[in-house]
Amino acid sequence: MFVDTAKVNLKAGKGGNGAVSFRREIYIPKGGPDGGDGGKGGDIVFRADKDTNTLIDFRFTPILTAEDGKAGSGSRSAGRSGKDLVVEVPIGTVVRRDGEVIADLTKDGETAIIAKGGDGGFGNAHFKSSTRQAPIIAEVGEPGEEFEAEIELKLLADVGLVGLPNAGKSTFLSVVSNAKPEIANYPFTTITPNLGVATIDGRDLLIADIPGLIEGASEGKGLGHAFLRHVDRTAVLLHLVDVYNNDAGEAYKTIRGELEKYEDLGSRFEIVALTKCEGVDQEIIEMQTAAILAVNPEAKVFTISAAAHTGLTELLRELAELVAENRKQKAEEVEVFEEEEELPTIALSPEAVKTSWKVEKIDDKFVVTGEKIEKFARRTDLGNYASVNRLRDIMKKLGIRAELTSLGAEPDSIISIADKEFTLVEDW
Helix, strand or coil: CCCCEEEEEEECCCCCCCCCCECCECCECCCCECCCCCCCCCCEEEEEECCCCCCHHHHHCCEEECCCCCCCECCCECCCCCCCEEEEEECCEEEEECCEEEEEECCCCCEEEEECCCCCCCCHHHHCCCCCCCCCCCCCCCCCCEEEEEEEECCCCCEEEECCCCCCHHHHHHHHCCCCCCCCCCCCCCCCCEEEEEEECCEEEEEEECCCCCCCHHHCCCCHHHHHHHHCCCCEEEEEEECCCCCHHHHHHHHHHHHHHCCCHHHCEEEEEEECCCCCCHHHHHHHHHHHHHHCCCCCEEECECCCCECHHHHHHHHHHHHHHHHHHHHHHHHHHHHHHCCCCCCCCHHHHHCCCEEEEECCEEEEECHHHHHHHHCCCCCCHHHHHHHHHHHHHHCHHHHHHHCCCCCCCEEEECCEEEECCCCC
């Protein structure tokens, strides 16, 4: 079963807790703190695999969970890190979080960390100082990232076959490549994309047969909306038009209109081929060609017959040339992008540093947000008085305490950071 979209709940591993421990050995009465750090939680990693071609496994495994890190222990022994969960996905997989693309895997073996495991907490050995000889502070491990990911498969092909249903796409693919798609003389025979490799002059072309499009496909009619995404990744579009169509120009115009409505497909390299031309009078072929050129005077129109194996070599050679040209353009775009990335950056001003956190009063709580302070809060053990006081000290150094006071915070006011809540105390 071909599945090209899925939703899955991801839960990366939680970091292990740091340990509170003191060295206790004979003849060493004051060995000092030796609590080890907790291990890092496992990441959830997606890896592109050329032998995987569908997202069907996500339908049966809607929840992916990585291993938690282990807690630290005495003798400065760190906890073991949780194992990463590595998931094989098809080449061309796009992963989104809240609508934003967080990974786009386009090469075999390419990997991306989709959900990061939480860091392990520090043990009390980290908190020894000249003024704090016996710290009872240890951090708890951070929770791993947890969210619902939207996964989409966009086939990666050199050439995408488009056209109205029954235009001869499957027959063409079966003749020029090693693919064996279902073929019959009725519309919508193809209901899932098919891939095949055609070889011409020693060059391989990966060709995708996209299910037939109809007018309104870009708005979700017919099969088009579900599969237009697969055309998005192709370097060149091969637009097949049935020579027996009542009006080849109108058929061509219909599909062109749908492609132009879907992202930037209207500007993609394109070749048009009249199909099923065996035994057709030259006069009819010229008439249908003229109808297509009336819609797009710059169209390159070929006449072929997959059944009779005529016109295929010339067409494949032209496709190979356009694919090579597309790859050259893509390489040049990457070079320009890399040059732009080398532009000098501007350092943050002291005023900008302050904006790394924010305090808001929401109902009866003071909510503090900011990447750095939230990280400290997640690693704070609220059940440990010394650990909470450490968090308060950090807030003071960052200027958050002064901001809270200016906003009217009282000793018993509730402070909320990273979903952890505690109150201000009188000696703060």
